[in-house]
Amino acid sequence: MSQLHDTGTIRxxxxxxxxxxxxxxxxxxxxxxxxxxxxxxxxxxLTADGEVVTSAVPYVGYIHRCAEKIGESVDYKMxxxxxxxxxxxxxxxxxxxxxxxxxxxxxxxxxxxxxxLRMIICELNRIGSHLIAFGTYGMDIGAFTPFxxxxxxxxxxxxxxxxxxxxxxxxxxxxxxxxxxxAPEGWFDELLRFCDVFDRKWREYDALLTRNKIxxxxxxxxxxxxxxxxxxxxxxxxxxxxxxxxxxLREAQPYMFYDEVSFDVPIGRGEVGTVGDCWDRYWxxxxxxxxxxxxxxxxxxxxxxxxxxxxxxxxxxTYRVAPGDAYVxxxxxxxxxxxxxLADGNDVAYRLxxxxxxxxxxxxxxxxxxxxxxxxxxxxxxxxxxxxxxVDR
Amino acid sequence: xxxxxAAQGARGGLFxxxxxxxxLVSAILGFFVVLGVASVLPMFWTWAxxxxxxxxxxxxxxxxxxxxxxxxxxxxxxxxMVKEDIVPADSSRFLFMLAPAIVLGGTLVAFxxxxxxxxxxxxxxxxxxxxxxxxxxxxxxxxIMAGWASNNKWSILGGMREAAQLVSYEVxxxxxxxxxxxVYGSLNLADMVxxxxxxxxxxLGGWLVFRMVPFGPIAFLVFYTAIxxxxxxxxxxxxxxxxxxxxxxxxxxxxxxxxxFFLSEYAAMFLLSGIAVCIFLGGWNLPLVxxxxxxxxxxxxxxxxxxxMILKSFVLVFVMLxxxxxxxxxxxxxxxxxxxxxxxxxxxxxxxxxxxxVETEA
Numbered sequence: 035m036s037q038l039h040d041t042g043t044i045r046x047x048x049x050x051x052x053x054x055x056x057x058x059x060x061x062x063x064x065x066x067x068x069x070x071x072x073x074x075x076x077x078x079x080l081t082a083d084g085e086v087v088t089s090a091v092p093y094v095g096y097i098h099r100c101a102e103k104i105g106e107s108v109d110y111k112m113x114x115x116x117x118x119x120x121x122x123x124x125x126x127x128x129x130x131x132x133x134x135x136x137x138x139x140x141x142x143x144x145x146x147x148x149x150x151l152r153m154i155i156c157e158l159n160r161i162g163s164h165l166i167a168f169g170t171y172g173m174d175i176g177a178f179t180p181f182x183x184x185x186x187x188x189x190x191x192x193x194x195x196x197x198x199x200x201x202x203x204x205x206x207x208x209x210x211x212x213x214x215x216x217a218p219e220g221w222f223d224e225l226l227r228f229c230d231v232f233d234r235k236w237r238e239y240d241a242l243l244t245r246n247k248i249x250x251x252x253x254x255x256x257x258x259x260x261x262x263x264x265x266x267x268x269x270x271x272x273x274x275x276x277x278x279x280x281x282x283l284r285e286a287q288p289y290m291f292y293d294e295v296s297f298d299v300p301i302g303r304g305e306v307g308t309v310g311d312c313w314d315r316y317w318x319x320x321x322x323x324x325x326x327x328x329x330x331x332x333x334x335x336x337x338x339x340x341x342x343x344x345x346x347x348x349x350x351x352t353y354r355v356a357p358g359d360a361y362v363x364x365x366x367x368x369x370x371x372x373x374x375x376l377a378d379g380n381d382v383a384y385r386l387x388x389x390x391x392x393x394x395x396x397x398x399x400x401x402x403x404x405x406x407x408x409x410x411x412x413x414x415x416x417x418x419x420x421x422x423x424x425v426d427r
Numbered sequence: 428x429x430x431x432x433a434a435q436g437a438r439g440g441l442f443x444x445x446x447x448x449x450x451l452v453s454a455i456l457g458f459f460v461v462l463g464v465a466s467v468l469p470m471f472w473t474w475a476x477x478x479x480x481x482x483x484x485x486x487x488x489x490x491x492x493x494x495x496x497x498x499x500x501x502x503x504x505x506x507x508m509v510k511e512d513i514v515p516a517d518s519s520r521f522l523f524m525l526a527p528a529i530v531l532g533g534t535l536v537a538f539x540x541x542x543x544x545x546x547x548x549x550x551x552x553x554x555x556x557x558x559x560x561x562x563x564x565x566x567x568x569x570x571i572m573a574g575w576a577s578n579n580k581w582s583i584l585g586g587m588r589e590a591a592q593l594v595s596y597e598v599x600x601x602x603x604x605x606x607x608x609x610v611y612g613s614l615n616l617a618d619m620v621x622x623x624x625x626x627x628x629x630x631l632g633g634w635l636v637f638r639m640v641p642f643g644p645i646a647f648l649v650f651y652t653a654i655x656x657x658x659x660x661x662x663x664x665x666x667x668x669x670x671x672x673x674x675x676x677x678x679x680x681x682x683x684x685x686x687x688f689f690l691s692e693y694a695a696m697f698l699l700s701g702i703a704v705c706i707f708l709g710g711w712n713l714p715l716v717x718x719x720x721x722x723x724x725x726x727x728x729x730x731x732x733x734x735x736m737i738l739k740s741f742v743l744v745f746v747m748l749x750x751x752x753x754x755x756x757x758x759x760x761x762x763x764x765x766x767x768x769x770x771x772x773x774x775x776x777x778x779x780x781x782x783x784x785v786e787t788e789a
Contacts, residue, residue, distance in 0.1 A: 176756025
């Protein structure tokens with residue numbers, strides 16, 4: 035209630051000073067852990083002055099499942115299914131990341147055919163993950179249809195995975211020493227067909243959202259993250275590249291056979307606004323999907339050479355890894371997913387440390403959100419594309 | 428009392444004169460007719476929306492209950508009615524329960540002034556669109572009430588957005604109502620439809636949307652954009668922005684009270700489209716059909732007029748659905764700037780142009 039309030043001071047003119055006393059209070063709003071825009075169980079406590087956010091504090095840990103501790107309790111092979119469950123939108127990449135770390139620590143040989151297969155599934159899963167990012171981002175901005183369009187192609191991607199490993203979401207396809215199953219008859223042909231169709235459908239998504247006037251108005255110059263800020267927060271992946279830093283582990287420290295394929299690394303150029311805004315982060319993901327199909331085609335070509343025929347696994351067994359440690363970071367759809375394995379000669383890791391990209395990417399929220407509108411806050415959180423399963427692990 | 432107000436200045440109504448009924452009794456009886464029609468029809472519009480959305484999104488949409496899923500809406504209605512009516516513990520109970528009634532009531536009463544055929548108008552009053560505007564404005568009160576009474580911060584934000592949006596967009600709509608008044612010399616929608624009869628170009632030239640080029644078409648586009656915002660449809664669906672405000676002002680509502688908001692939204696969509704048809708698209712008039720046709724053929728003419736009117740309105744409603752499933756949502760500051768920087772000046776220009784054209788034509 036506003037009322038005239040006597041401050042008790044007398045002005046030089048002799049009048050008593052009266053002020054109109056309007057008490058306004060910033061509203062503290064709890065966004066999440068159950069909120070449609072937080073993509074899982076993220077909780078952000080926003081302080082808002084009307085619709086303008088004045089401070090934001092993210093709270094994580096709502097689906098912490100002790101992944102690292104479990105990794106120190108079960109043997110290497112048995113931990114693979116747990117890796118599926120941290121970044122559940124890119125389970126194949128997680129499998130590969132963990133297996134590469136174990137193989138590096140134990141000096142385990144991997145047949146080349148298995149490595150090519152791993153690259154294919156990594157890139158295929160990157161498409162799937164970016165499709166979800168595309169669809170849910172459209173949803174965050176208020177467009178429902180892109181979500182279903184994205185799921186249409188993802189459905190095909192999942193059925194391809196189902197054919198090769200029997201699962202549609204949590205694959206557990208890679209094991210230390212290789213992959214457990216070779217691709218079935220005709221799988222590669224279907225894969226190439228998928229790539230062709232996907233490249234065509236990609237243009238549809240592009241027409242639907244990328245150049246949409248309203249979409250551009252909502253995302254340009256919103257949530258700008260400069261290269262310095264991004265690096266200071268430990269950003270990796272598409273988000274970092276959107277801020278104009280050309281850093282992609284596939285290119286910077288090639289693992290598997292990434293040095294044998296050619297691909298571009300799209301970076302944010304501030305095409306419609308400023309470098310590092312939400313639109314750039316969105317666009318880098320879109321552009322990356324086309325590179326994925328390009329890599330897949332090259333992988334299939336290499337696979338079909340006679341030299342890489344043969345088994346895809348050395349021997350599926352319980353490895354005893356000699357004392358030592360190894361860190362392997364791979365380029366997940368969301369950034370650098372690192373596994374550090376410290377072995378003590380046993381078949382169980384002595385210490386397993388996982389570096390999740392979403393966790394680091396998320397840490398910028400308190401810096402970027404203040405001063406934006408609540409609708410922008412949703413757009414920014416969406417553009418970082420977090421998976422809470424991997425933030426908490 | 429509102430009905431009494433509506434009946435004041437009335438010069439007739441659907442049932443007036445029938446069995447010696449006065450204007451007030453006629454209005455009350457008519458209101459019950461509206462209540463029946465306007466609460467059953469939106470159920471089928473929800474079905475239409477879901478089918479259209481399904482088509483756009485390459486999925487079938489509801490197709491199990493009845494032929495083409497037509498009875499789905501009825502099943503949903505029954506479900507909503509038998510659901511528990513939850514009132515949150517810390518809400519202000521009375522306001523919480525009153526709000527949906529105000530929102531739906533305002534929209535339904537406004538239906539009374541919408542003519543579906545030459546004499547198919549419940550309350551035939553000189554105040555016409557003026558009263559419609561007044562009753563539609565009630566919705567803002569109901570929505571703020573709902574947002575405040577829910578004792579939920581997301582609901583309050585939704586209610587405030589809605590208040591800001593509705594009050595702002597009433598400005599261009601109000602100005603265009605004035606323009607219609609200037610052009611037709613009446614605020615009664617039925618008079619406006621009569622004013623568009625028998626134009627040039629096979630009758631099309633009489634429609635306001637084709638008159639005073641370019642001001643007629645501009646006025647129509649401005650009006651259509653404004654009614655999108657007024658009925659909270661995409662891209663102006665901020666008050667209930669699902670991804671931002673959970674469900675906005677009706678987050679805490681369930682069961683039959685929730686369905687009131689729902690019905691009101693769909694009823695308003697049809698009502699506002701109907702008004703746009705009456706003002707700009709010639710009402711029930713069709714090309715090559717003389718205006719006297721509808722009046723000279725008794726009940727058949729009336730029914731044909733109603734069919735034409737509903738069909739035209741449905742085209743506009745369809746475009747609303749189409750937009751909703753295609754476009755993203757704009758931001759609250761952009762909503763405001765669209766209204767005050769673009770629509771309002773354009774509406775003013777159309778009003779001035781209309782005054783000029785009417786003067787020179789006369």
